[in-house]
Amino acid sequence: xxxxxxxIQLGNPILRQKAAWVDNIQDAHIQNLIDDLTATxxxxxxxxxxxxxxxxxxxxxxxxxxxxxxxPHAPVMEPTAMINPRIVAHATEIVKGWEGCLSVPGIxxxxxxxxxxxxxxxxxxxxxxxxxxxxxVARIFQHEHDHLDGIVFVDRLENSLDMITxxxxxxxxANNT
Ligand code: ZN
Numbered sequence: 001x002x003x004x005x006x007x008i009q010l011g012n013p014i015l016r017q018k019a020a021w022v023d024n025i026q027d028a029h030i031q032n033l034i035d036d037l038t039a040t041x042x043x044x045x046x047x048x049x050x051x052x053x054x055x056x057x058x059x060x061x062x063x064x065x066x067x068x069x070x071x072p073h074a075p076v077m078e079p080t081a082m083i084n085p086r087i088v089a090h091a092t093e094i095v096k097g098w099e100g101c102l103s104v105p106g107i108x109x110x111x112x113x114x115x116x117x118x119x120x121x122x123x124x125x126x127x128x129x130x131x132x133x134x135x136x137v138a139r140i141f142q143h144e145h146d147h148l149d150g151i152v153f154v155d156r157l158e159n160s161l162d163m164i165t166x167x168x169x170x171x172x173x174a175n176n177t
Pocket of ligand 1: 100101102103143147
């Protein structure tokens with residue numbers, strides 16, 4: 001049975017560490033961690049979660065885009081565990097879009113990201129996967145990938161004026177601006 005895990009918050013030094021490579025994907029500890037992360041991100045209305053956010057400093061995250069209270073316009077996809085992920089290539093175009101983070105509650109920021117990325121990762125069955133991701137899903141990947149290197153989205157803001165509260169963000173969504 002998957003367990004809900006407590007999510008650590010900005011200020012916890014684990015969020016600033018470089019996470020460790022996963023050597024043995026079939027290890028029960030890693031497989032259970034994938035199940036627990038998947039349950040935890042769903043419960044928290046997230047669209048992605050990285051292992052360091054539950055104090056497990058491994059190069060592993062879940063991308064689980066779906067429309068929810070925090071991201072009403074997110075595309076739907078099966079929750080996918082991406083292990084030892086990397087960005088192989090990226091578009092030159094950079095787009096700014098709103099992000100939040102389960103480890104930075106109450107804050108949203110307009111973050112510049114590559115519009116498209118070509119990525120490689122190992123799936124939970126140990127198979128190497130290569131994918132091209134665009135737009136919102138590319139944004140999730142880049143956000144989660146940053147967590148593995150100790151980077152949080154607020155580090156990438158161009159200007160503190162690009163930061164607003166969750167309440168303000170929700171008002172803007174309601175007004176569709
Ligand atoms: Zn995050």
